[in-house]
Amino acid sequence: MASIHKAVLDLKSLDLLANGNSSVHRLDARAKVLVSLVFILCVVSYGRYELAVLFPFFIFPIVMISMAGLPPLFILKKILLLCPFVLAVGIFNPVFDRQILLHLGPLGISGGWVSFASILTRSILTVGTGFILVGVTGFTAVCQALEKLGMPRVFAVQLLFLYRYIFVLTEESGRASRARELRSCGKKGLGIHSFSSLVGHLLLRTWQRAERIHMAMLARGFTGEFHASRQSGFGMPEIRFALIWSTLFIFLRLQNVPQLLGSLITGLNP
Amino acid sequence: MSHHIVEVKNLQHIYSDGTAAIKDVSFIITHGESVGIIGANGAGKSTLLQHLNGSLEPTGGSIHIGHTPLTKGTLPDIRRTVGMVFQDPDDQLFMPTVFDDVAFGPLNLGYTPADVEERVTEVLELVGAGHLRDKPPYHLSGGEKKRVAIATVLSMSPDILVMDEPTNGLDPFARRQLIKLMRDFKHTRIFTSHDLDMVLELCNRVIVLHEGVVRADGPTLEIFNNDKLLSECRLEKPFSMQGCPVCSSAIK
Structure with a gap:
């Protein structure tokens, strides 16, 4: 853990x-x-x-x-x-x-x-x-x-929730597993039995938490849609950055640059 | 007609496993009151609170918020009127950054982006969390999380503020900050807590729940001076009303 x-x-x-x-x-x-x-x-x-x-x-x-x-x-x-x-x-x-x-x-x-x-x-x-x-x-x-x-919004929201709660869940499972380790006195505890009930508990707790989060969302007027709150600009610096790098990658992909360099230095054509 | 009145009449709630968490609860809380709901573990405090914004449906009885009965049709309005701060801020802060979280409610209410920005900045300043606006919630300390959780609710301009164990798990300094913050609110406030000293500081009225019924309802000091009632309900006087253990032992 x-x-x-x-x-x-x-x-x-x-x-x-x-x-x-x-x-x-x-x-x-x-x-x-x-x-x-x-x-x-x-x-x-x-x-x-x-x-x-x-x-x-x-x-x-x-x-x-x-x-x-x-x-x-x-x-x-x-x-x-x-x-x-x-x-x-x-x-x-x-x-x-x-x-x-x-x-x-x-x-x-x-x-x-x-x-x-x-x-x-x-x-x-x-x-x-x-x-x-x-x-x-x-x-x-x-x-x-x-x-x-x-990308469909459902996937984006799923990813964000996953990332948000990965910290909470690992902390929770870390605590549960530490409690098991401490009481199994360096042995295997009750082996797979205690482990499966531990995982089951974690699942149930996750479920309960999901319900509470849903309640918190409903309490703040959630109707099934996530609203984007911030507008960000895709301006000149972004266009320049995207164009320069993409062009370079495509050039590198189409031309064999190490061979070109080699032939330039040695003066030999492949 | 005031939006700030909470009227609970003969409320009853039986969970699906047959546990009667609330047997018969009635009270009226009027505009601007600050009320503490106290009771032992399992007395029904949290269940009661979850009824106030329709998170749980009553098995019997009724709830009126500002003379509007709580039904499926009135739920959206009532949820805007009653701001609920959950016990665990990790349940309440689900968005990627503090700003997004506080903006979640106003965006659902249909505010324009400029209004949202203004509203979020205003409430974050109010709870002293302006510097946290771009941080993700998992980088915050317990006290910061709690203050942001309160901001998420305040951003919807509720008339009634309901808080479940607000000082739970806070260090003395963060607790003191929170008490100061809540004292300044002009809303109708309803707290549940085991922190009876906080109740003594913030509430002028206390409702004592015991085994799913209202055991007492009255002025805070009167209830906290009733030793018999407190011990019957598995409660104790707030520490600040008990004698000083150091001085009293010195007298002996």
């Missing part, structure tokens, strides 16, 4: 980063969401054996982190947390795909290793961009931007 508690604290600190006041922070959330979407689409659209072409894309997270003043180590740690999942997805590629694809001196590298490295790089890029987006925008503003960009 301690680790869940820590994860929630981390989530809070990621959200607090969004209170910054850099030029990136001040942009309308829609611009940042759009650019991140274009970025992710470009990165994931590459074929499985393409690796070198991905590296120029690192310019986006690096520029964003430095412009917004985010702590790079913090973001890196968050990305590393997800690495086990990526490893689980890609680890069998080198086993099944043994065809030699390229040679580094005497060393032959199989297609499996290349595709594995490609999966890893793409995950770091996309997940990192996700974290940076939340860090410079805030989860709430991301949801609101998605809604303004056409």
